[in-house]
Amino acid sequence: MGSKINHCFCAFCRSERRVYRKKGISWVNIFASIVVSFVAGLIIWQDFDLRMIPLFVLALGLAEILIQIRWRLSIVCPHCGFDPVLYLSSREKAEEKVKTHLEKRRNSAAFLLSKNANLNLPFRKIKPEAQLITPKKPESVDPARKNQYSSRQSPDQAPIAP
Numbered sequence: 001m002g003s004k005i006n007h008c009f010c011a012f013c014r015s016e017r018r019v020y021r022k023k024g025i026s027w028v029n030i031f032a033s034i035v036v037s038f039v040a041g042l043i044i045w046q047d048f049d050l051r052m053i054p055l056f057v058l059a060l061g062l063a064e065i066l067i068q069i070r071w072r073l074s075i076v077c078p079h080c081g082f083d084p085v086l087y088l089s090s091r092e093k094a095e096e097k098v099k100t101h102l103e104k105r106r107n108s109a110a111f112l113l114s115k116n117a118n119l120n121l122p123f124r125k126i127k128p129e130a131q132l133i134t135p136k137k138p139e140s141v142d143p144a145r146k147n148q149y150s151s152r153q154s155p156d157q158a159p160i161a162p
């Protein structure tokens with residue numbers, strides 16, 4: 001029997017995390033539901049009673065619901081809040097959820113001090129026309145001004161002493 005927990009990487013932030021593989025009830029849960037309903041029936045009615053059968057069905061339904069909830073909660077990335085199931089149904093809602101989670105994370109000291117403080121988030125490339133600041137070339141000296149400057153300093157132009 002393999003492990004119920006699977007290690008995987010988030011599709012959005014690429015951080016390693018754990019997810020539950022089990023999505024529904026198994027034979028172990030059916031057996032546990034039989035035992036629970038039998039014991040509860042013995043406690044309630046003090047003897048074997050056919051009313052244990054609805055109790056068994058109830059326990060089985062409860063186990064199924066809890067396993068589904070556990071799987072659904074584990075599929076959401078704890079680091080960036082990405083929900084792959086929601087992404088399949090509504091991309092906008094998934095984006096909004098990630099934005100909300102990252103905003104909350106940015107303002108939380110617990111997240112900032114955690115091991116996974118720096119996420120490997122995807123980024124968009126900036127288009128070349130969107131770059132507003134262009135590097136300036138060093139300003140070249142105007143040749144006319146250069147001559148003016150050098151002529152002022154030349155010994156020919158120096159004031160003549162009386």
Ligand SMILES: [Zn+2]
Nearest residue numbers: 010013077080
């Ligand atoms: Zn993630």
